[in-house]
Every structure is written in C-alpha cells, then in structure tokens.
Amino acid sequence: MAGVDLSVYDIGAFFDETFESHAHPREGRALLVKWLSEASPQDLAAQQRTAEQMLLDLGITFNVYGHAEGTEKIFPFDVVPRILPASDWVVIERGLVQRITALNLFLGDVYGHQTIIKDGIVPRGLIESAGGYLSACAGVKPPKGVYCHVVGTDLVRDKNGQFYVLEDNLRSPSGVSYVLENRSIMKRLLPHLVEACRVMPVDGYPSKLLETLQHVTPPGSTEPATVLLTPGIYNSAYFEHSFLAQQMGIELVEGRDLIVRGGYLTMRTTSGFRRVGVVYRRIDDTFLDPLAFRKDSMLGVPGLFEVYKNGRVAIANAPGTGVADDKVIYTYVPRIIEYYLGEKPILPNVPTFACFDDKERAHVLKNLDQLVVKTANESGGYGMLMGPQASDEERAVFAKRIDDNPRDYIAQPLISLSRVPTLVDGELAGRHVDLRPYVLTGKETYILPGGLTRVALRKGSYVVNSSQGGGSKDTWVLRNAPSAHPPC
C-alpha cells in the first residue's frame, strides 16, 4: 500500500527539525522518514488509536472531578517521534550541567554569604522582591548543600535551529512520567524503528532519582525512609506522583500521614511511627508547613520546617529555590554563570527586557504589539500577553499593569518555534514544539537523555500547554553512531 505522501509536506518559513529541505531528511532522521513514507495513513491512524487506548487504560487522564458524568480525556499523544541527534544532545547536556551547577551555587550564596550581591552583580532589591524568595531560609544549609535536586528546564529552538533556555523551573517540575510512558508506548508500537534508530533508553530515570534523593539522607539514624509527598488524588499531576513512587518503591504520602514527633519527621504506619529522612515534595514551598508559611495549608506538616532547619530531614527541592527561577532573575543567569564558573554560557537565554529598568520598559511599552509579556513569578503559560495576536484593549490592560508594577513583568520577542511533522487528520503537518529535559543533581549532575516534547496541535499555534490544545511526543536522543555502521 502507498505510504504517506511526503511530497505535499510543507516545511514553511520555519526550522523543521526533520526535513532540511523539501523531502530531504536531516541527520539521523532518514530511518524515520523511510518508515513514514512506507506506512499507509491507515496504519498511522491505527497506531495512533492503539496509543490512545493504552493511555486510557493506564488512566493517564486529565482529572474532570466534580462532574459525576464527565468524560475523561487523555493528554493527546502524537506517534511521530521527535529526533535529536547525538551532536545536538552533547551541547544541551553540557549547557544544562553548566547552568544548573551555577544556579545551585547561586542559591547557596543567596541564602548564605551573599557575595554576588556584595560584588554588585545582582541587586539585593531584585532578589528580596522575587516571589520565590524565602527569608526564613537565610542561613539554613540544606543537606549536602544541594538545592535543586530535580530540574525541568524549558528549551526552544528558533528559525535557525538555535536552542535557547526559556524557563528554568527549579521548584517541582512535572512531566517526566509522560517521558517514560510515551517511550514505553512507542517501544510497544514500533519496536523495530526504536531499535534501528539506536535511541538512548530513558528507563533509568527512577533509579537515578532514588539515588539522587538518598544521597541527601541526613546522617545519624538507621535507614530513615524516603517518601514522595503529594497533595493527593485531586492534583492534576497525581498520576505522576504515584507513578514515580511506584517505580522507586518508596512510600507515597500525604500531609496527613506525616507528623513531627520528638524533633523528627515521622509517618503513621499500621505498626507505629517510622522516621522519614528525605521528602521528595510535590507541593509548593508555602504549603509545606502551616507553622512556618501559609497558616491555611491543609497539605503540609506542622513543624516540618523546624526539623529541616535542624538538618534532620532533607526536602527536595529545597525550600526557597523559586528565587532563582523568577523571570527577572532569569535575565541575570548568564552573568551568574560567569560569576561562579568563569565560563561563557553554553545555552543562551531568549533576549529579554526587564520592565523594572526604565529604558527597557520604555522599549517594551512602545513595542507591545511585537513582544510576549510574562509575569515574573508565574509559569505554565499563565499571566501572559501574546502581543502580536492580542487586541488593542488587551495590550492597554498590560501596559497599565506594567506601569503599576514594573518589577513583575518581563518581555521577549516572539520566538518562531521550530516545527516537527505531526499526524493531523491522517496527514503529516508541521507543528511547533518545545523541549523539557530533566536534570538530577546529587553526587553529580545527570541529564536524562530524552525529555518532554510538547507540541502545539492547533495549526499555527505557539502555545504548547496541555490546557490550551497542546499534546506530547516521544523524544528520541540518538546514540553516537559507531563508525562501522552508516549513520541512520
């Protein structure tokens, strides 16, 4: 049967990651393109349906709680993988190790001696006004000095294929379970293709994560437990919490399972109380402990922060990391890298205007119709203005907000995101993507070879968030081709 007609696939005025020019695949994509050209549209559609049924059976669905009769939806998944050759990956890996090493040093400094402030690199006012800055953490050293155990940095590529860091996500990034499940589905759907392309495996992540967490176990007691703290089944990332706990074989706990007794953190079990040494928390800083932060938190554990301050429990990620992924502090990251490591940044930032600066604010206000405005302390696509698409009224609202609170806003040019062929109504069409690799820091820094590729399924859309028509793809990082074999 005739395969998908690739001659009608339109690269458009974008960087297409699979095709260099009309019907000519880029390095490492030849096998994928061969498969696409041989698979019939019916085959592809059948693969797509099988993948969706697998996700539904696994219960990897959006929560629509509250609607008794509501239907459940899966996070859309596209069977056409996104491929990154080893040559690209090497750069990403080095760039991320460099960036996260510097950010960890920065956090230790901000909550420690503050030399970067004293040396005039980052203004004190900016740090202390960051939404994620926790003054209670000043002088508190987390076990082994690690702040960001788990990071999910968002990367994008522009129309020349250049990678940029879009956001750092240093608090509790989610999505890695999709990386593992997407791969597990692809291995069942297209085992031969995965094998032939020499894709780097991702299954090692749970073991690496456990190793990372256990690395910071406080000394002085026999085998305190490592637990994953979740807000509970109504949280939209609950699937991931239980999935990771299961894969690591650790307890999945809720705040009500934990209690501080005699200066230690313990959990309530059927045979009494057991000490907890490491908490991989998937709740926000301010909900951790109603005695230290938000009084109304029902999710946290009264007294937890005191135990942490005394070095008797490790919290991953450490409280207070949010100061370093504030979007204004983000503009300083290249300088932060140079300050601590004496190196030039390997992965550049997206050019960014910080509105607290009078000159930059004037530029932003004059060019609102060409810029994307973001709130400094939000993530996940909230509190944004897409200037080129916004109405005059929307732009006026943001102009006023910027004038009222310049510290809270930054602006960036609209990056013309790279595209990847995607199955749309039985045919291939280019759709915009971003990439979130996952980085673990324990004894050393480890980058999972892969990552979450989010794809904007709507034609022309740049918004990859799942709440706004985004889906995901499996991300294939290829091994370095051995010289005995021709590159695939």
Next chain:
Amino acid sequence: MLSRVADTLYWLMRYVERAENVARFVDVGLYLSVDLSGSPAGATSSWEAVIKASGEEKAYHENYSSVSADQVLSFMSFDRHNENSILTCLSRARENARSVREIIASEMWEALNRAYLMVHRASQENALKLRPHAFFKEVKLATHLFRGLHEDTMSHNEGWHFARAGCMVERADQCSRIVEGHYSVLLANPAHALSDAMDPSLVGLLKSMSAYEMYRKKYRRISAQRVLEFLLFDSEFPRSIHACLYRCERSMRAITGSRAGRADDITNQRLGRLASRFAYFDPSELPLSDLEAFLVQFRDELAEVDWTIRTRFFGTRQDEGDGAQSQVLQ
C-alpha cells in the same frame, strides 16, 4: 505500612466485592422475574426483595414512586444517588485504587480502571435494555479478574491481607443481607412457606451466590433449612459466612503475627469469637422465625470487628465519623 494506605486497600476491596454482589443478585432477580411474570404480584415482590437486600430502600423510594424491573435495574446498576449501585461502588473502588496505585500491582489498577470505564460506557449505551445479562456477566468477570490479579500479581504482604480482610468482611455482610432479603419475602407468605413453591426463589438465591451447583452436589434436594445451612455455616463453600470469617481471621492473624487460638489482640479476639460461633453452630438450633434477629445480631458484631480494625490499624479515632473513603456498615 501507612495507616491511610491500609485503610484504602481494605475499602478498595470492599467496594469491588460490593459491586459484584449487586451484579449477582440483580441478575438473578432478572432471571427469576421471567418465571414469576405469570403473577405480577410475585414479580413485584421479587424486585422488592432485591431493593431490600441492597439496604437502599430509602434512597429508592425517594427517587422512584413505584417498583418496576426497569427502574430497579437502573437504580442498582447506574444510579449515583444509590450509594451501593455498581457504578458508585466501582467509581469509589477506582478512586481508592488511584490513591494506592504505587502499592498495588499496575495490572490491578488497569483492570479496575477498565472495569469502571466499561460500566460507565454501559450506563450511556442503554445496556440494560439491550443486553442485561451480558452486562452483569461482564461486571462479574471484571471483578473476578481483579481479585485474581490481587491473588496472583501482588505479594501476599500486609497490604494484601488488609485487602483480603476487607473483601471477606464485605462478602459476609452481603451474604447475610441477601439471605435475609430473600427469606423475608418467602416467609411473609405463610401459604408458600416450606412448600415446593419456594423452589424457584431458593434456586435464585443459590445462583446469586454462585452456590447452586455446589449445593446440589452436597444436598441435592432444595429445602429452606438446608439452603440456609449451606450459605451461613458451610465450611467448604467459599462464599458462606463461615468461610469468609475464617479467611478474614487468618488475614488478621497474618497482620498481627499471632498464632491461631490466641486472643492476644483485640481484633483477633472479637473476630475469633464470631468465627468460632459460626464454625460450631448447630443449624437445627436456628428456627426460620428467628432468622432475622440472628442475622441482625451477626451484622452488629461484624460492624464491631470492622470498627476495631479501623481504630486499631487505620488511626480512625473515636470522635471521628467516617473517613472520606470509608462507609459504615448500614
């Protein structure tokens, strides 16, 4: 293991068992109503027995003004106002399973998720009109599959025993309700009592417990007294109250690590006392006229065992009502 997790596993299995029992006796009600259709009064009373056995008479009469086959079927299968409908039970079981996904085997979660999605689909496809028996059979197969996976894919550890204890407490409770519901309708009509006219109803009762064939092998002739003896006191039939209590006791002993015959724990003491009463009971001492009082007392004592398990292991406190995931025996 975490108290909350133990609590959740216990209730997870109770809900699955409850869903299955509802499917069983509604299916049999449907089967029986065919034979009884000659006398409308007889058909209505068999549906009334179904509602009574479910313990949801109040909810039914609040939502429906009359008793008819269609209404009872839909109420027992899909009605979310019914705390014990198949859909409600499986939806709760699934929520519980979701919160202990990392404890149970993934096959168990997937099987339960599929079971719920199947029932949910059936509720929107008018399955009760088009293929009622096939639907109830699917429910039973799905719950059998789930219990089989529990047996064979999960380590027989503490959590497994809490789940099995929950399953056995629920099954014993359901058995007493189904028996009571059936006998109360039978005995209400003294002209029929102890005559052959009871046969179809007793056969239905046995079938609803998957007990018909095993009963025939043991006693052959159907009699009201023998059927009662079989369902309550038989030591070999796995759905009799006696067998349920025995297995529940074994699980609780595995959890507390105590040997049979020793009452070193309050749970084992209460459960052991109740189980041995069924083990050594002389059925001839139970006149049919006393049946209701006997079963009500049994359920009170079972509720006490349930409460003991909850306070002793799940951290439920005296001043607490039901936890979000728990529901007291009615």
